[in-house]
Amino acid sequence: MRQPRLYWEDFQPGGVIEATRAPVTKEEILEFAAEFDPQPFHLDEAAAEASLLGGLCASGWHTCSMVMRMMCDAYVLDAASLGAPGVEETRWTKPVYVGDTLTARATCLASRASASRPTMGLTQFLWEAFNQKGELVASLRSWSMLERRRTGEAA
């Protein structure tokens, strides 16, 4: 548990954070799919090529999980995060194929204090992930719960 550097006040509407990760490997696609989403287009190259998806690609839940990890590394682990109550909308707009290099962008859309918990604030983010061609592969819109900076706490 590291000391948070970022609090609710540090995320203002319009703010943007960029995230990256290593290219997606066949092994990680197969490993996730075998445990959580063993459909042919996530496990079998020939079946995947014959499907609407056109090739072996990551489970959408795997894509969400990869984006979560990218955001953890980009800022969530540095923030006084209290988790999230849910995700309003998630779109899987393009498949994520073996070898794709993903980048992601978190855009702060809105911010509000918590009515019930004075030490907490809520921040609405749009998370977007892109492949190496610049195509949007996934987008997620959700509210995050963050601790507020206590009076006297160093900025």
Added chain:
Amino acid sequence: MPWFEDLVIGSRQELGSHLFTEAEIIRFATKFDPQYFHIDPAAAATSPYGGLIASGWHTASTWMKLMVATLRARADQADEQGRRPAAGPSPGFLDLKWPNPVRPGDTIAYSTTLTEKVALRSRPQWGLIRSRNEGVNQRGELVLSFTGQALIQRRPMD
């Protein structure tokens, strides 16, 4: 796997249940969501959650695991030419909520209820379905709900 035409709006299917162990919660979160309340039991005890909790993505991915197993177990009839429907991809999901945390030792029972069927003008061989999906713990508390969407093959007309 059913054909689009055979799916009945309002029909509910139990998908089975899953026991979340501490080791499994930590393993998933270490890979995908390494916030301290998902990976470090001692530190998690000092968090507002009061203990280790599963990543919401772990809770949701496990719904998919049981959904796929349930679809595979269905003995849906092939049509007269021996064809069986294929599962299609999903454009995404809506209104996902994690109203209560999942803790080590919790057993989550998952379900799906068909809520909507949409014929697609752009893809006459496929239909879009929407479903209300839930996960409930052993105390009857809701831990996951969302509206799922998927493309399902239509029964060939010939």
